[in-house]
Amino acid sequence: MGRQPCCDKVGLKKGPWTAEEDKKLITFILTNGQCCWRAVPKLAGLLRCGKSCRLRWTNYLRPDLKRGLLSEYEEQMVIDLHAQLGNRWSKIASHLPGRTDNEIKNHWNTHIKKKLKKMGIDPITHKPISTATEEPQPEQQLQHQPEQEQKQHQTSHETDHSTAELDQNKEPETSLQSSSINTETKEEEKSMTSPFDPMELINNLLVDEVPLMEVPHEIIAPSAASSSTSSSSSSSLNSSNLLQGYIDQFQDFEWPCDQYNNNLGCLWDDDLRSWDLLIHDIDGDRKQVVDQCPILVNLEQESNWAYN
């Protein structure tokens, strides 16, 4: 009958992950790849739920993650994407390589919302807040709508306000809008029958300032690429494929830079160090891990490994 339970929730650890647990998880994923998360805790020797492991990996440990605050460009992209997609953070995240839905969601709630409000823009509707109706009515109404209704609403809503707000927000903001978006969802594509000319928008892009970020599939390791969008069970990659993916990813990829010469797709600097620490910390396990994981060797040997 059905599948086996994901985890017996008795005696499982909760709360923040320790460095030791991280090590175990990383070691396991790098040597075995992402298979079924249910099995990961047991095999990796973790007292965690598989779900927790998956979350930790996708939101924090994945080597292709970018760290640190979102750049202005990314922030603008989030705003534009949110205007079209609403709170569909995973969809939004899929357009921002190296960023997770959780990260974007947090950033939205803590930074962007305030910023927009400061600018007099309703973060929900993306329309200018009329001084008369400053109460957060629309937000609450939307949030309290039953989900299905909201979804139905959303498709029409999206079309509505994506067009409406384009009219209204055309002003100062760099309208990246849908031009930069390869919407995978057919429904969305259908629903986004916006009357504006995409080419016009493309032309409006600050192409000189910002590199096109058409790289998600290239820079995201096979495992990671499959994890965010499709079920990770589909990533029946064997470990050699996975590791090869990492190698290719790190060795061949030229990270794009923004106008400030910041690496847009780079690994987090600190984490390179932390990976290194990790390698050296493991010691006992180190040899085994390094032997089985060429990318670690690579990282270890090329201490002056350059992004570009």
Next chain:
DNA sequence: AACAGGGGCAACCGCCTAATC
């Protein structure tokens, strides 16, 4: 220097959908 309050973020919770038996 100590405390309080607020902000930021990692992690959890609960629901939904797709997959599996």
Next chain:
DNA sequence: AGATTAGGCGGTTGCCCCTGT
């Protein structure tokens, strides 16, 4: 076909750190 679960997603919570008093 129906039951059951894994994985994915968005919302929420709670802890930690920073800043102001």
